[in-house]
Amino acid sequence: MQLATRDASTDYLIAPDPAAPRLTRAVEGVDHEGNRTRISVVEERPLTIFLNAQEIVTAMTIGDYPEYLALGFLRNQGMLGPEEVVLGVDYDEELETVVVRTDGQTSYEEKLKKKTRTSGCAVGTVFGDMMEGLEGVTLPQVEVRTSDLYALASLINRTPSLYLEAGAIHGTVLCQGDRPLVYMEDVGRHNAVDKIAGWMLSEGVSAGDKLLYTTGRLTSEMVIKTAMMGIPVLASRSGFTAWGVEIARQVGLTLIGRMRGKRFVCLSGEERVLRDADPEAVGDEDARHRRKSARE
């Protein structure tokens, strides 16, 4: 457990920036005793994502890393295949738009044109595409050390973040072994995952040797996104949904939830969990971290 004593803010390739002026705002209010108070709240902005000339979706986001969010969203939705050549990603802060330009029209645009004739909203379509996209997915069967799980949870919980600064935000962290690499936050937990996917795509980062940690629940959509990214392990402080577990078992994703102090539950891939740490040495969570429990 040597990592648990290391400075949590070191070693990240991308860490949260709780001090960034654009991401939070001080808002005047009154507390339970009637005293005026100023609290820091997270921003929430619309960002409309285009694939070439095609408007795809308007996401609500805190607004950092819009290019990664757009790239990751399109990839995780199966709208941007591995074969597509991305010519550029243009973010316009004023228009609150980001345009992903590819080499010619993607197959998705054609598909969408067909589907929008019969579907009023692409949400259903998009979800269908995601399930389709999963059919090809096979994840590498890698071992997960409980010593790494405990070390990561401890480091991530102590990392300065927008959550600790302002709350009401989700975090997702791309990890390798016992090291957290990229820690993204957003008002929607899916955005945080998509920003990590966009970063991996831009940097050409391998997925098979990584672990994804999320503060959010292990829903079908989180499991599908993680599998689409090719990451074989998904861990969370939060709980599960039945369909999330089902899909994880189908694609061979190791799924670990309810991680609080020494406690966790593994509902998929237990045979790949290597128990090299003594839970008693980790102990239970203190109240401060218990507060970080999340419904989503």
Place this chain on the structure above:
Amino acid sequence: MQLATRDASTDYLIAPDPAAPRLTRAVEGVDHEGNRTRISVVEERPLTIFLNAQEIVTAMTIGDYPEYLALGFLRNQGMLGPEEVVLGVDYDEELETVVVRTDGQTSYEEKLKKKTRTSGCAVGTVFGDMMEGLEGVTLPQVEVRTSDLYALASLINRTPSLYLEAGAIHGTVLCQGDRPLVYMEDVGRHNAVDKIAGWMLSEGVSAGDKLLYTTGRLTSEMVIKTAMMGIPVLASRSGFTAWGVEIARQVGLTLIGRMRGKRFVCLSGEERVLRDADPEAVGDEDARHRRKSARE
């Protein structure tokens, strides 16, 4: 504070049904000590909502009250105006669809036909419609008693629920004075709100004298939905987003967040909060309820 000692499960018109076999599933797993364990996890099902012949959206839901969910979603999105006559709501469990049939084609369907030519996904469109829909909204300026807030929070936290049974789920409660009336839960907090909106629509329940309590964050979408429903007060255990606060102030919605034990923060409508309870008599939350803190 007399309510705080009353049995939490009494008096609801609709209360959660944690024992309902269709809503949760026992899943086999292994815990941190390597022991086999069975935990109860919530179900998550796709439900495709149609407005007449028009497919609108596929929502992920636990699957209770599909008719209320469909009606409430369409109303809260501004797709089903107050003037529309609903002829019927048909749920097909096998097809996982629910069709809302109206007297003739709604204006929304025409609108959608136009917009889908230029918009690949109605999500952006839908969000635009919601903001449009708000322009006409003026909420009654009603008083909020802190004694009611404390009584409601205490009752709701002690009400048997899927959250207490299985976790990983959101709750929203329609309240009047110091009494919780309808307590809906769902994997997405928006679904829980929409189910309440659908119930109100079906039962012809007035909104001006109600309060909405949610376990989720006070995001722009939650604030907009509450305002669309005509409910003047929105309270939550969770935190705020800046845009949520902004919209609440625009439409005159009283917004109270971070409700934990005696603590809360009011960021909109403070002048309508009547402080008739002594916070010290309420005290701080115990660890069990502190665990219910939510990021979303």
